[in-house]
Amino acid sequence: MDIIGNISGYFEEVETTVEYNGYWYSVKNIIIISILGSICGLRNMIMIADWAKSAPVLKFLQEKMKMPRVPCYSQFTNIMGIIKSDSLNEAFINWVSSLADVTDKTIAIDGKTIVSTERIKGLEKPIHIVSAYISEMKITLGQKAVEGKGKEAPGFRDLLDMLELNGALVVADALNCKVKTCEKIIEAGADYLLCVKRNNARLCEEVKSYVHDENNQKTMETSATIEKNGGRIERRTAYVSHDIETLKNARKWVGLSCIGAIRRQVEVNGKTTDEWHYYISSRSLTASDFLKRVRLEWGVESMHWLLDVHFDEDLTKTLNENTQKNLNIIRKIALNLISDFKKLTESKKPVSGVMRSCLFDVDFLDDFIHALAYHNIMNILFPN
Numbered sequence: 001m002d003i004i005g006n007i008s009g010y011f012e013e014v015e016t017t018v019e020y021n022g023y024w025y026s027v028k029n030i031i032i033i034s035i036l037g038s039i040c041g042l043r044n045m046i047m048i049a050d051w052a053k054s055a056p057v058l059k060f061l062q063e064k065m066k067m068p069r070v071p072c073y074s075q076f077t078n079i080m081g082i083i084k085s086d087s088l089n090e091a092f093i094n095w096v097s098s099l100a101d102v103t104d105k106t107i108a109i110d111g112k113t114i115v116s117t118e119r120i121k122g123l124e125k126p127i128h129i130v131s132a133y134i135s136e137m138k139i140t141l142g143q144k145a146v147e148g149k150g151k152e153a154p155g156f157r158d159l160l161d162m163l164e165l166n167g168a169l170v171v172a173d174a175l176n177c178k179v180k181t182c183e184k185i186i187e188a189g190a191d192y193l194l195c196v197k198r199n200n201a202r203l204c205e206e207v208k209s210y211v212h213d214e215n216n217q218k219t220m221e222t223s224a225t226i227e228k229n230g231g232r233i234e235r236r237t238a239y240v241s242h243d244i245e246t247l248k249n250a251r252k253w254v255g256l257s258c259i260g261a262i263r264r265q266v267e268v269n270g271k272t273t274d275e276w277h278y279y280i281s282s283r284s285l286t287a288s289d290f291l292k293r294v295r296l297e298w299g300v301e302s303m304h305w306l307l308d309v310h311f312d313e314d315l316t317k318t319l320n321e322n323t324q325k326n327l328n329i330i331r332k333i334a335l336n337l338i339s340d341f342k343k344l345t346e347s348k349k350p351v352s353g354v355m356r357s358c359l360f361d362v363d364f365l366d367d368f369i370h371a372l373a374y375h376n377i378m379n380i381l382f383p384n
Contacts, residue, residue: 010095015087025071030079038334041355043312049073060362085325093142103167106135108300111152115314130155135299139336145325157184165190171297186255191283203249207278211261223287233267238291255282260290
Protein backbone atom coordinates (compact mmCIF):
# COMPACT_ATOMS: atom_id res chain seq x y z
CA MET A 1 0.00 0.00 0.00
CA ASP A 2 1.27 3.46 -0.91
CA ILE A 3 0.72 5.18 2.44
CA ILE A 4 2.72 8.28 1.53
CA GLY A 5 1.35 8.60 -2.00
CA ASN A 6 0.43 12.11 -3.02
CA ILE A 7 0.88 13.78 0.35
CA SER A 8 -1.76 16.47 0.62
CA GLY A 9 -1.80 20.09 1.75
CA TYR A 10 -0.15 20.28 5.08
CA PHE A 11 3.46 19.26 4.38
CA GLU A 12 3.46 19.36 0.58
CA GLU A 13 3.84 23.12 0.37
CA VAL A 14 6.46 23.64 3.08
CA GLU A 15 8.79 26.40 1.89
CA THR A 16 12.59 26.58 1.84
CA THR A 17 14.94 29.48 2.54
CA VAL A 18 16.62 29.07 -0.87
CA GLU A 19 15.29 27.78 -4.17
CA TYR A 20 15.25 23.99 -4.15
CA ASN A 21 13.71 21.85 -6.91
CA GLY A 22 13.83 18.59 -4.97
CA TYR A 23 14.86 16.62 -8.05
CA TRP A 24 16.65 13.86 -6.13
CA TYR A 25 15.31 14.21 -2.61
CA SER A 26 12.03 15.99 -1.93
CA VAL A 27 11.48 18.15 1.15
CA LYS A 28 8.38 16.06 1.81
CA ASN A 29 10.39 12.85 2.02
CA ILE A 30 13.00 14.44 4.29
CA ILE A 31 10.22 15.46 6.68
CA ILE A 32 8.64 12.00 6.53
CA ILE A 33 11.92 10.18 7.20
CA SER A 34 12.59 12.55 10.11
CA ILE A 35 9.14 11.89 11.58
CA LEU A 36 9.52 8.12 11.24
CA GLY A 37 13.02 8.24 12.74
CA SER A 38 11.73 10.31 15.65
CA ILE A 39 8.89 7.83 16.20
CA CYS A 40 11.70 5.29 16.61
CA GLY A 41 13.25 7.50 19.30
CA LEU A 42 16.28 8.57 17.26
CA ARG A 43 17.79 11.63 18.86
CA ASN A 44 19.68 13.45 16.13
CA MET A 45 20.25 13.78 12.40
CA ILE A 46 23.16 11.34 12.32
CA MET A 47 21.07 8.60 13.93
CA ILE A 48 18.13 9.23 11.60
CA ALA A 49 20.31 9.26 8.46
CA ASP A 50 22.15 6.05 9.48
CA TRP A 51 18.84 4.35 10.37
CA ALA A 52 17.30 5.30 7.01
CA LYS A 53 20.28 3.82 5.16
CA SER A 54 20.22 0.48 7.04
CA ALA A 55 19.15 -2.43 4.82
CA PRO A 56 15.73 -3.32 6.36
CA VAL A 57 14.69 0.33 6.74
CA LEU A 58 15.91 1.26 3.26
CA LYS A 59 13.83 -1.59 1.82
CA PHE A 60 10.84 -0.43 3.88
CA LEU A 61 11.18 3.15 2.68
CA GLN A 62 11.55 2.10 -0.93
CA GLU A 63 8.80 -0.52 -1.04
CA LYS A 64 6.24 0.73 1.47
CA MET A 65 6.92 4.47 1.44
CA LYS A 66 7.70 4.61 -2.30
CA MET A 67 10.92 6.57 -1.85
CA PRO A 68 13.30 5.64 -4.68
CA ARG A 69 16.31 7.32 -3.04
CA VAL A 70 17.32 8.07 0.53
CA PRO A 71 19.91 10.82 1.05
CA CYS A 72 23.18 10.49 2.89
CA TYR A 73 23.77 12.38 6.14
CA SER A 74 25.24 15.54 4.57
CA GLN A 75 22.43 15.85 2.03
CA PHE A 76 19.90 15.12 4.74
CA THR A 77 21.20 17.90 7.01
CA ASN A 78 21.57 20.39 4.16
CA ILE A 79 17.92 20.00 3.17
CA MET A 80 16.67 20.05 6.75
CA GLY A 81 18.62 23.28 7.26
CA ILE A 82 16.90 25.11 4.39
CA ILE A 83 13.33 24.16 5.39
CA LYS A 84 11.64 27.32 6.70
CA SER A 85 10.74 26.55 10.29
CA ASP A 86 7.81 29.01 10.25
CA SER A 87 6.40 27.27 7.18
CA LEU A 88 6.79 23.81 8.74
CA ASN A 89 5.22 25.09 11.95
CA GLU A 90 2.23 26.49 10.05
CA ALA A 91 1.75 23.11 8.35
CA PHE A 92 2.00 21.40 11.75
CA ILE A 93 -0.63 23.67 13.29
CA ASN A 94 -2.99 23.22 10.33
CA TRP A 95 -2.59 19.44 10.52
CA VAL A 96 -3.32 19.19 14.25
CA SER A 97 -6.20 21.67 13.97
CA SER A 98 -7.80 19.46 11.31
CA LEU A 99 -7.84 16.56 13.79
CA ALA A 100 -8.55 18.18 17.15
CA ASP A 101 -11.72 19.86 18.37
CA VAL A 102 -10.58 22.11 21.22
CA THR A 103 -14.08 22.98 22.46
CA ASP A 104 -14.05 22.72 26.28
CA LYS A 105 -10.50 21.33 26.15
CA THR A 106 -7.70 22.56 28.41
CA ILE A 107 -4.93 24.24 26.40
CA ALA A 108 -1.81 24.45 28.56
CA ILE A 109 0.72 26.96 27.24
CA ASP A 110 4.28 27.24 28.49
CA GLY A 111 7.80 27.84 27.21
CA LYS A 112 10.96 25.74 27.09
CA THR A 113 14.48 26.90 26.27
CA ILE A 114 16.59 24.67 24.01
CA VAL A 115 19.78 25.14 26.00
CA SER A 116 22.13 23.84 23.30
CA THR A 117 21.14 26.67 20.92
CA GLU A 118 23.12 29.18 22.97
CA ARG A 119 26.10 28.11 20.80
CA ILE A 120 24.44 29.15 17.53
CA LYS A 121 26.16 32.17 15.98
CA GLY A 122 23.97 35.19 15.44
CA LEU A 123 21.63 34.41 18.33
CA GLU A 124 22.00 36.67 21.35
CA LYS A 125 19.98 34.24 23.45
CA PRO A 126 19.08 30.54 23.06
CA ILE A 127 15.87 29.59 21.25
CA HIS A 128 12.83 29.52 23.52
CA ILE A 129 9.80 27.58 22.26
CA VAL A 130 6.32 28.51 23.53
CA SER A 131 4.04 25.48 23.07
CA ALA A 132 0.29 24.97 23.29
CA TYR A 133 -0.69 21.51 24.53
CA ILE A 134 -4.16 19.91 24.56
CA SER A 135 -3.91 18.27 27.96
CA GLU A 136 -6.90 15.92 27.68
CA MET A 137 -5.67 14.57 24.33
CA LYS A 138 -1.96 14.61 25.25
CA ILE A 139 -0.94 16.24 21.98
CA THR A 140 0.79 19.50 21.04
CA LEU A 141 -1.46 21.93 19.17
CA GLY A 142 1.16 24.41 18.02
CA GLN A 143 4.17 26.48 18.97
CA LYS A 144 6.02 29.75 18.52
CA ALA A 145 9.81 30.16 18.64
CA VAL A 146 11.25 33.28 20.29
CA GLU A 147 14.77 34.39 21.17
CA GLY A 148 15.17 33.91 24.90
CA LYS A 149 12.78 33.37 27.80
CA GLY A 150 12.38 37.13 28.16
CA LYS A 151 10.31 37.12 24.95
CA GLU A 152 7.92 34.40 26.15
CA ALA A 153 5.01 36.74 26.96
CA PRO A 154 4.81 38.40 23.50
CA GLY A 155 5.50 35.00 21.93
CA PHE A 156 2.56 33.60 23.92
CA ARG A 157 0.28 36.27 22.44
CA ASP A 158 1.60 35.67 18.92
CA LEU A 159 0.88 31.97 19.33
CA LEU A 160 -2.70 32.73 20.34
CA ASP A 161 -3.16 34.49 16.98
CA MET A 162 -1.96 31.36 15.18
CA LEU A 163 -4.37 28.91 16.83
CA GLU A 164 -8.07 28.11 16.64
CA LEU A 165 -9.10 28.27 20.31
CA ASN A 166 -12.83 28.88 20.25
CA GLY A 167 -14.45 27.25 23.29
CA ALA A 168 -11.15 26.23 24.91
CA LEU A 169 -9.82 27.04 28.39
CA VAL A 170 -6.26 28.39 28.26
CA VAL A 171 -4.17 27.68 31.37
CA ALA A 172 -0.74 29.15 32.03
CA ASP A 173 1.70 30.12 34.76
CA ALA A 174 2.12 33.51 36.39
CA LEU A 175 4.66 34.70 33.82
CA ASN A 176 1.86 34.93 31.28
CA CYS A 177 -0.75 36.41 33.60
CA LYS A 178 -1.02 39.78 31.84
CA VAL A 179 -3.95 41.99 30.92
CA LYS A 180 -3.02 42.00 27.22
CA THR A 181 -2.82 38.21 27.19
CA CYS A 182 -6.25 37.89 28.78
CA GLU A 183 -7.68 40.23 26.17
CA LYS A 184 -6.15 38.10 23.39
CA ILE A 185 -7.60 34.92 24.85
CA ILE A 186 -11.09 36.41 25.11
CA GLU A 187 -10.83 37.79 21.55
CA ALA A 188 -10.02 34.25 20.38
CA GLY A 189 -13.32 33.01 21.81
CA ALA A 190 -11.59 31.13 24.63
CA ASP A 191 -11.40 31.50 28.41
CA TYR A 192 -8.39 31.85 30.68
CA LEU A 193 -7.28 30.25 33.95
CA LEU A 194 -4.04 31.90 35.02
CA CYS A 195 -1.83 31.65 38.06
CA VAL A 196 -1.29 34.93 39.97
CA LYS A 197 1.99 35.72 41.70
CA ARG A 198 4.15 38.69 42.65
CA ASN A 199 4.42 40.01 39.08
CA ASN A 200 0.80 41.11 39.68
CA ALA A 201 1.44 41.99 43.31
CA ARG A 202 -1.73 43.98 44.07
CA LEU A 203 -4.08 41.46 42.48
CA CYS A 204 -2.23 38.56 44.10
CA GLU A 205 -2.41 40.15 47.53
CA GLU A 206 -6.10 40.91 47.08
CA VAL A 207 -6.93 37.33 46.03
CA LYS A 208 -4.76 35.95 48.81
CA SER A 209 -6.42 38.13 51.46
CA TYR A 210 -9.87 37.15 50.23
CA VAL A 211 -9.10 33.42 50.26
CA HIS A 212 -7.53 33.43 53.72
CA ASP A 213 -10.33 35.40 55.33
CA GLU A 214 -12.16 32.93 57.59
CA ASN A 215 -15.59 34.36 56.81
CA ASN A 216 -14.96 34.19 53.07
CA GLN A 217 -13.68 30.61 53.26
CA LYS A 218 -16.99 29.54 54.80
CA THR A 219 -18.83 30.73 51.67
CA MET A 220 -16.34 29.44 49.09
CA GLU A 221 -16.98 26.23 47.16
CA THR A 222 -14.33 23.59 47.89
CA SER A 223 -13.16 20.29 46.47
CA ALA A 224 -10.28 18.03 47.50
CA THR A 225 -8.29 15.03 46.31
CA ILE A 226 -5.82 12.78 48.12
CA GLU A 227 -3.12 10.79 46.32
CA LYS A 228 -0.95 8.15 47.96
CA ASN A 229 2.19 6.89 46.27
CA GLY A 230 4.52 4.79 48.38
CA GLY A 231 5.35 6.86 51.44
CA ARG A 232 4.16 10.10 49.82
CA ILE A 233 0.72 11.54 50.54
CA GLU A 234 -0.49 14.60 48.61
CA ARG A 235 -3.70 16.44 49.43
CA ARG A 236 -4.92 19.14 47.04
CA THR A 237 -7.78 21.39 48.11
CA ALA A 238 -9.46 23.88 45.77
CA TYR A 239 -11.24 27.04 46.92
CA VAL A 240 -13.39 28.96 44.43
CA SER A 241 -15.37 32.18 44.68
CA HIS A 242 -17.50 33.98 42.09
CA ASP A 243 -17.90 37.02 44.35
CA ILE A 244 -15.44 39.33 42.61
CA GLU A 245 -17.28 42.65 42.94
CA THR A 246 -15.30 43.63 46.03
CA LEU A 247 -11.92 43.09 44.37
CA LYS A 248 -10.67 46.50 43.24
CA ASN A 249 -7.77 45.20 41.15
CA ALA A 250 -9.97 42.68 39.37
CA ARG A 251 -11.74 45.32 37.29
CA LYS A 252 -9.03 45.68 34.65
CA TRP A 253 -9.02 41.93 33.89
CA VAL A 254 -11.41 41.46 30.99
CA GLY A 255 -14.10 38.83 31.48
CA LEU A 256 -12.99 37.87 34.98
CA SER A 257 -15.59 35.53 36.42
CA CYS A 258 -14.02 33.80 39.42
CA ILE A 259 -10.97 33.60 41.63
CA GLY A 260 -9.55 30.55 43.31
CA ALA A 261 -6.73 28.92 45.19
CA ILE A 262 -5.12 25.51 45.46
CA ARG A 263 -3.72 24.40 48.79
CA ARG A 264 -1.15 21.65 48.27
CA GLN A 265 -0.08 19.65 51.31
CA VAL A 266 2.53 16.96 50.79
CA GLU A 267 3.63 14.52 53.50
CA VAL A 268 6.83 12.52 53.01
CA ASN A 269 8.46 10.51 55.81
CA GLY A 270 6.47 12.35 58.45
CA LYS A 271 7.38 15.81 57.16
CA THR A 272 4.68 18.02 55.62
CA THR A 273 4.98 20.94 53.23
CA ASP A 274 2.09 23.37 52.81
CA GLU A 275 1.83 25.59 49.69
CA TRP A 276 -0.86 27.92 48.32
CA HIS A 277 -1.29 28.97 44.69
CA TYR A 278 -3.74 31.63 43.52
CA TYR A 279 -5.66 31.94 40.23
CA ILE A 280 -8.05 34.07 38.20
CA SER A 281 -10.41 32.77 35.52
CA SER A 282 -12.88 34.13 32.98
CA ARG A 283 -14.86 30.88 33.16
CA SER A 284 -17.33 30.26 35.97
CA LEU A 285 -15.72 27.07 37.28
CA THR A 286 -16.94 24.71 39.97
CA ALA A 287 -14.38 23.79 42.61
CA SER A 288 -13.96 20.25 41.24
CA ASP A 289 -13.50 21.49 37.66
CA PHE A 290 -11.10 24.19 38.86
CA LEU A 291 -9.05 21.55 40.68
CA LYS A 292 -8.93 19.34 37.59
CA ARG A 293 -8.09 22.13 35.14
CA VAL A 294 -5.25 23.52 37.25
CA ARG A 295 -3.73 20.05 37.42
CA LEU A 296 -3.97 19.71 33.63
CA GLU A 297 -1.59 22.66 33.25
CA TRP A 298 1.23 20.23 33.96
CA GLY A 299 0.52 18.39 30.68
CA VAL A 300 2.76 20.74 28.73
CA GLU A 301 5.54 20.21 31.28
CA SER A 302 5.31 16.45 30.76
CA MET A 303 5.71 16.99 27.00
CA HIS A 304 8.81 19.09 27.65
CA TRP A 305 10.13 16.30 29.85
CA LEU A 306 9.60 13.78 27.04
CA LEU A 307 11.58 15.98 24.64
CA ASP A 308 14.54 15.95 27.01
CA VAL A 309 14.33 12.33 28.15
CA HIS A 310 13.68 10.67 24.78
CA PHE A 311 15.45 13.07 22.42
CA ASP A 312 18.14 14.73 24.58
CA GLU A 313 16.94 18.04 23.13
CA ASP A 314 19.07 20.19 25.41
CA LEU A 315 22.15 18.29 24.23
CA THR A 316 21.45 18.53 20.48
CA LYS A 317 24.66 19.77 18.87
CA THR A 318 23.16 21.10 15.63
CA LEU A 319 24.34 24.68 15.09
CA ASN A 320 21.77 25.57 12.44
CA GLU A 321 18.84 27.60 13.80
CA ASN A 322 16.34 26.30 11.23
CA THR A 323 17.32 22.69 11.86
CA GLN A 324 16.93 23.04 15.63
CA LYS A 325 13.45 24.54 15.26
CA ASN A 326 12.45 21.96 12.64
CA LEU A 327 13.60 19.04 14.78
CA ASN A 328 11.58 20.40 17.70
CA ILE A 329 8.43 20.43 15.54
CA ILE A 330 9.12 16.96 14.11
CA ARG A 331 9.65 15.50 17.59
CA LYS A 332 6.30 16.90 18.68
CA ILE A 333 4.64 15.37 15.61
CA ALA A 334 6.18 12.02 16.57
CA LEU A 335 4.99 12.32 20.19
CA ASN A 336 1.49 13.27 18.99
CA LEU A 337 1.34 10.18 16.78
CA ILE A 338 2.65 7.89 19.52
CA SER A 339 0.06 9.29 21.93
CA ASP A 340 -2.73 8.65 19.41
CA PHE A 341 -1.42 5.15 18.69
CA LYS A 342 -1.43 4.26 22.39
CA LYS A 343 -5.00 5.52 22.83
CA LEU A 344 -6.39 3.89 19.69
CA THR A 345 -4.76 0.50 20.25
CA GLU A 346 -5.06 0.65 24.07
CA SER A 347 -1.38 -0.20 24.19
CA LYS A 348 0.09 -0.58 27.67
CA LYS A 349 3.59 0.09 26.39
CA PRO A 350 5.25 3.27 27.62
CA VAL A 351 6.34 5.83 25.03
CA SER A 352 9.86 4.39 25.16
CA GLY A 353 8.45 0.90 24.54
CA VAL A 354 6.58 2.00 21.42
CA MET A 355 9.70 3.78 20.16
CA ARG A 356 11.85 0.72 20.79
CA SER A 357 9.44 -1.61 18.98
CA CYS A 358 9.32 0.71 15.96
CA LEU A 359 13.13 0.97 15.93
CA PHE A 360 13.89 -2.75 16.04
CA ASP A 361 10.98 -4.07 13.98
CA VAL A 362 9.99 -2.42 10.68
CA ASP A 363 6.88 -4.62 10.63
CA PHE A 364 5.78 -3.03 13.90
CA LEU A 365 6.49 0.42 12.40
CA ASP A 366 4.36 -0.57 9.41
CA ASP A 367 1.57 -1.72 11.76
CA PHE A 368 1.91 1.55 13.67
CA ILE A 369 1.32 3.56 10.49
CA HIS A 370 -1.58 1.38 9.36
CA ALA A 371 -3.27 1.54 12.77
CA LEU A 372 -3.33 5.34 12.62
CA ALA A 373 -4.32 5.33 8.95
CA TYR A 374 -7.24 3.04 9.74
CA HIS A 375 -8.48 5.51 12.34
CA ASN A 376 -8.16 8.42 9.90
CA ILE A 377 -5.29 10.07 11.71
CA MET A 378 -2.09 9.31 9.91
CA ASN A 379 -3.72 9.06 6.50
CA ILE A 380 -4.36 12.79 6.73
CA LEU A 381 -0.61 13.19 7.12
CA PHE A 382 0.23 10.31 4.78
CA PRO A 383 -2.87 9.72 2.59
CA ASN A 384 -3.29 6.65 0.37
